[in-house]
């Protein structure tokens with residue numbers, strides 16, 4: 009079992025929250041943060057896989073409409 013690096017409690021579940029991932033070139037993506045439920049320490053951040061799928065589908069539809 010992995011332990012939280014801050015409070016050292018075993019991590020069985022995490023809190024997730026929506027965050028915006030911003031790049032220096034101005035691009036943004038919808039992401040998720042993963043936090044320790046005990047002490048709220050930030051454990052990780054990743055791109056939101058569900059939102060990424062929606063964004064790809066939307067951009068494909070948009071590209072096909074322009075044809």
Ligand SMILES: [Zn+2]
Pocket residue numbers: 012013014015016017044045046047048049
């Ligand atoms: Zn913790």
